[in-house]
Amino acid sequence: MLPRWQLLRFCEAGFFFSRISRIAVASGPFTYLNGGKLKRRILMLRSHKITLFLLLAVTLIGGCVPVIAPDSPVGQLQPRVIAPDRINSLQDGITTAEKVLLELGEPDYAWDRQRVFVYCWATNDVASVSLTHLSRPDGYWPLFINHHFLLIAFDDAGHVSRHQLMEDDSSHRIRLDDLRREWTAAGAKP
Amino acid sequence: MTLHLPCIRGVAICLLIMIAGCVQHRPLDDLSRQAVAFMKPGTVSEEELLLHFGTPTFSYDNERILTWRMGRSSLNYDELTPAMRPLSAHSRDRDTTDWQGTKYDLVVVLDGHRRLQRFSLLPVHGE
Numbered sequence: 001m002l003p004r005w006q007l008l009r010f011c012e013a014g015f016f017f018s019r020i021s022r023i024a025v026a027s028g029p030f031t032y033l034n035g036g037k038l039k040r041r042i043l044m045l046r047s048h049k050i051t052l053f054l055l056l057a058v059t060l061i062g063g064c065v066p067v068i069a070p071d072s073p074v075g076q077l078q079p080r081v082i083a084p085d086r087i088n089s090l091q092d093g094i095t096t097a098e099k100v101l102l103e104l105g106e107p108d109y110a111w112d113r114q115r116v117f118v119y120c121w122a123t124n125d126v127a128s129v130s131l132t133h134l135s136r137p138d139g140y141w142p143l144f145i146n147h148h149f150l151l152i153a154f155d156d157a158g159h160v161s162r163h164q165l166m167e168d169d170s171s172h173r174i175r176l177d178d179l180r181r182e183w184t185a186a187g188a189k190p
Numbered sequence: 191m192t193l194h195l196p197c198i199r200g201v202a203i204c205l206l207i208m209i210a211g212c213v214q215h216r217p218l219d220d221l222s223r224q225a226v227a228f229m230k231p232g233t234v235s236e237e238e239l240l241l242h243f244g245t246p247t248f249s250y251d252n253e254r255i256l257t258w259r260m261g262r263s264s265l266n267y268d269e270l271t272p273a274m275r276p277l278s279a280h281s282r283d284r285d286t287t288d289w290q291g292t293k294y295d296l297v298v299v300l301d302g303h304r305r306l307q308r309f310s311l312l313p314v315h316g317e
Contacts, residue, residue, distance in 0.1 A: 052200040056207065080289055080314045098255060098299060105295035105312045106248040106257040114250060158251070 080105070081121045082150055087165055090152065095160045100152060107152075109176075112184035118176075119150040149174060151183055216268045218293055222311055225260065225270040226296070234306040239298060244272050246298075256298045260311075261291040270294065289314060 086103055089095070100117065107117035123146050147168040155161040168174040228234065228242070239256070240246075246256040261273025273291040292314045301307040 048197060048200065052204070055204050079292070080295075097250065101250060101255055101257070101297050102299065102308070102310045103312075105297060105314075106259075110248070110250075 080119075081123060082119050082148070087150060087163075090160055090163050092160050092162060093155075097154050097158045097160075100160065104150075111180055115154050115185075116183045117152045117154075118179070119152075120148065120176075122147050145169075147174070149176075149179065151179060153183060215262075218270075218313075221262070221268065221270040222260075222294055222313075225294075226309065226311055229298075229306055229309055231306050231308055232301075236300055236304040236306075239306065243296070247272070254300050256300070258296045258298075259289065259292040259314075260294040260296050262293060 082104055089103065090100070097117075104119060108120045109118035110116070111118065149166045149168070150163070151166070152163040153161050166174055166179075229239075236256075243258045247259050248257040249255065259273045260270050263269040263271040270293065273293070295312045295314055296309065297312065298309045299307045
């Protein structure tokens with residue numbers, strides 16, 4: 001079974017080619033029959049059709065070229081962005097896990113029996129134009145994407161013992177497994 | 191001047207396509223207020239929360255803190271319901287970043303009597 005986005009592409013392509021083929025037939029040799037009257041009539045019809053087609057095309061692709069502002073979230077899988085002021089409010093030794101959850105929400109990863117919370121999100125590096133037909137199904141290009149990792153470790157009393165915000169570009173130099181090894185006691189999946 | 195049938199048909203199709211996105215749904219702010227309207231601290235029990243929202247997606251500190259990822263319902267677009275299916279029982283060291291369809295993250299803190307102490311509804315993605 002094809003994914004929904006591929007089916008949509010096929011439908012759009014089918015629609016496009018059906019319009020093109022009809023126009024091609026209309027401008028073919030049959031149009032010279034009946035002393036040219038038929039040709040004029042078909043040409044008139046063709047101009048209507050072209051206008052209609054352009055109207056439809058503009059309407060249908062109107063939402064396909066969204067301009068994405070810098071630092072806005074990308075994709076539908078990770079639409080959450082942790083605001084800088086919320087990160088700045090974290091204080092080692094003072095902020096509790098309860099406060100972290102209430103202000104930042106649930107973490108994307110919880111390691112080492114929930115002693116380490118990891119929040120991940122991605123933002124656009126620069127203002128960019130996203131072409132839906134050329135991008136991945138989740139809605140973004142892998143280029144010009146900044147990846148953010150906020151890691152928060154808790155002590156036995158449930159206070160923040162250490163936190164760090166790390167940023168990575170599209171080259172993916174930061175690997176989650178490496179972070180897990182560095183931040184957890186066991187250094188591996190339990 | 192007479193309007194031809196194909197012309198009328200074309201205009202009708204164009205109008206239908208153009209007004210297709212004009213159907214107004216209730217804004218998320220309204221939905222979020224409605225979704226947590228019953229949540230009065232000190233009165234709502236854990237059982238009521240579970241019956242209302244289903245199994246939480248994340249729990250912390252012996253299930254004293256529970257979270258749900260809320261999104262627009264697939265059955266009723268004007269309703270906010272849990273957007274993500276619950277994780278497995280081994281959620282203490284989970285690996286998932288699926289926020290698809292999530293509009294709010296609901297974080298609930300329970301007191302010693304397993305009643306609602308406080309909560310926050312954090313916006314995830316605006317419309």
